[in-house]
Amino acid sequence: EAGVAQSPRYKIIEKRQSVAFWCNPISGHATLYWYQQILGQGPKLLIQFQNNGVVDDSQLPKDRFSAERLKGVDSTLKIQPAKLEDSAVYLCASSSAGGGEINIQYFGAGTRLSVL
Amino acid sequence: GQNIDQPTEMTATEGAIVQINCTYQTSGFNGLFWYQQHAGEAPTFLSYNVLDGLEEKGRFSSFLSRSKGYSYLLLKELQMKDSASYLCAVIDSNYQLIWGAGTKLIIKP
Numbered sequence: 001e002a003g004v005a006q007s008p009r010y011k012i013i014e015k016r017q018s019v020a021f022w023c024n025p026i027s028g029h030a031t032l033y034w035y036q037q038i039l040g041q042g043p044k045l046l047i048q049f050q051n052n053g054v055v056d057d058s059q060l061p062k063d064r065f066s067a068e069r070l071k072g073v074d075s076t077l078k079i080q081p082a083k084l085e086d087s088a089v090y091l092c093a094s095s096s097a098g099g100g101e102i103n104i105q106y107f108g109a110g111t112r113l114s115v116l
Numbered sequence: 117g118q119n120i121d122q123p124t125e126m127t128a129t130e131g132a133i134v135q136i137n138c139t140y141q142t143s144g145f146n147g148l149f150w151y152q153q154h155a156g157e158a159p160t161f162l163s164y165n166v167l168d169g170l171e172e173k174g175r176f177s178s179f180l181s182r183s184k185g186y187s188y189l190l191l192k193e194l195q196m197k198d199s200a201s202y203l204c205a206v207i208d209s210n211y212q213l214i215w216g217a218g219t220k221l222i223i224k225p
Contacts, residue, residue: 004158042120042203042215043159056212091158104149105213107158 004108018080025094035091120216144209
């Protein structure tokens with residue numbers, strides 16, 4: 001079974017530029033998560049999708065971050081414009097269970113973003 | 117507020133046993149996960165506890181005490197490849213996953 005796919009693996013941009021990350025979850029997984037992980041910290045949830053609907057985006061900085069999952073499968077996360085403090089690893093995860101159920105999240109390898 | 121505490125870093129010797137502790141204060145409890153994360157890689161699932169007691173899985177075991185808000189991950193017969201960060205995460209009453217900062221485990225020969 002293929003795992004969670006993410007691209008690109010690395011990205012270096014200058015502040016105020018835009019960047020987009022792509023995620024393809026495990027086939028059949030209805031729930032998709034985007035996390036931000038700063039070095040030395042645990043993952044911070046940015047947004048959670050159930051199929052193509054948003055379950056939780058309370059910690060997403062909506063003035064600069066946006067995410068979509070139009071067909072309930074692939075997802076993109078965009079930052080526009082980027083700030084220095086956005087330098088982090090962006091992890092995508094998916095799970096088979098819906099909200100309110102216990103489920104295991106499976107993670108992609110992540111995209112390491114450096115903002116200069 | 118919600119809080120999960122883990123030691124920042126631990127060091128152990130190859131072949132030995134190490135216990136990584138996790139204490140939590142969350143709004144409700146619906147289970148606790150342990151994940152392993154090698155440097156530069158994605159977190160991978162290790163264990164899940166929802167009832168009190170010990171869950172054993174090969175060289176790794178995880179313990180939970182809900183009354184104490186406490187869990188530990190026990191690693192036996194340590195190998196060099198066990199050098200990684202170990203993340204504790206709790207499911208709260210809203211079924212949201214609250215993550216700890218992780219414990220970096222360094223294994224020395």
